[in-house]
Amino acid sequence: xxxxxxxxxEPVLRxxxxxxxxxxxxxxxxxxxxxxxxxxxxxxxxxxxxxGHALQLTVIDVRGVKDRPSQLWxxxxxxxxxxxxxxVLINPQVTPAGPPVKGPEGCLSFPEIYADIERPGEVDVTxxxxxxxxxxxxxxxxxxxxxxxxVDHLNGILFIxxxxxxxxxxxxxxxxxxxxxxxxxKASR
Numbered sequence: 001x002x003x004x005x006x007x008x009x010e011p012v013l014r015x016x017x018x019x020x021x022x023x024x025x026x027x028x029x030x031x032x033x034x035x036x037x038x039x040x041x042x043x044x045x046x047x048x049x050x051x052g053h054a055l056q057l058t059v060i061d062v063r064g065v066k067d068r069p070s071q072l073w074x075x076x077x078x079x080x081x082x083x084x085x086x087x088v089l090i091n092p093q094v095t096p097a098g099p100p101v102k103g104p105e106g107c108l109s110f111p112e113i114y115a116d117i118e119r120p121g122e123v124d125v126t127x128x129x130x131x132x133x134x135x136x137x138x139x140x141x142x143x144x145x146x147x148x149x150x151v152d153h154l155n156g157i158l159f160i161x162x163x164x165x166x167x168x169x170x171x172x173x174x175x176x177x178x179x180x181x182x183x184x185x186k187a188s189r
Contacts, residue, residue, distance in 0.1 A: 002037045003051040005108045008158070008175065009182030013109060015054035017047075017154040020090050023132040027057070031088055031130055034059045043108045045146040047153030050109050058150035061086040062142050068103070071122070071140030081143050090128035094151050097138055098122030103145055105159050113174055117162045119148045 006012060020027060030053065038046040044062050048055040062070045063085045070081040098121040106114045122140040125147055129135055139147050149159060160168060160175060168175075 001033050002040050003033050005037065005041060005046075005050050006052055007178060007182040008110050008160075009179040010052075010109075010186070012049050012052055012054055013153070013158060014156045015049060016156045017049060017054050017056040019056050020128070023090070023128070023130065027055075027090075028130065030055075030057065031059060035061070035086060038108075041108050044142070045150040046108065047150045049153050049156070056091045056154050058089050058092065058154060059086060060089065060143070060146050060150060062146060065142055068142040068145075070143035072143060073138040073140075074136075076138075079137075081139075081141075084137075088130040089125070089147070089150070090130070090132070092125055092127035092147070092151050092154070094148060095124045096120035096122075097124045098140065098144075103142075105145065105149060107149070107159050109158075110160070110175070110178060113160075113171060113178070115159070115163050115167045115171065117145075117149075117159055118164075119145055119162070123147060 034046050034051060037051060038059055045058060045060040048057040063082045072079045072081040072084055100118045101121040102116045102118045104114060105117045122138060123144045124138050126136045
């Protein structure tokens with residue numbers, strides 16, 4: 001079932017997610033609902049906070065993105081990133097593994113707001129999958145960017161926090177308007 005995506009201004013977006021201790025039927029249902037929501041919204045990643053749950057859970061699917069390739073290494077060997085999708089990360093830990101690169105980002109919680117964000121070009125990731133099994137991999141390109149963006153969400157960090165000061169100043173009117181609209185919608189409920 002698709003879930004509403006919360007917009008900037010909702011407090012849950014700033015909450016650090018609680019660790020998931022086991023993959024319960026409720027977590028499995030939430031994962032399915034998050035994938036459905038992400039696909040309907042045409043996103044490549046979605047964190048639990050974005051659908052109102054402060055948990056260490058995100059879903060990612062970079063299949064079909066041709067203009068921004070993804071790289072994947074498993075046990076040090078190159079692997080097909082598309083074959084690894086869709087991806088569930090529970091309780092993820094991310095370690096930078098490459099130099100920073102700037103790249104375009106958007107966010108489903110910030111409709112129509114985009115910016116170039118500097119992040120490590122490669123990261124090492126350790127997480128649980130949707131069965132609660134631990135796994136590790138190295139991501140590069142769009143996959144690395146998506147993982148970092150979503151893991152930031154799990155820690156209450158938003159992509160606007162990663163913008164350089166010039167970009168943030170330029171986008172300030174749009175960001176403030178979105179926040180005001182979110183608060184107004186919440187007040188009218």
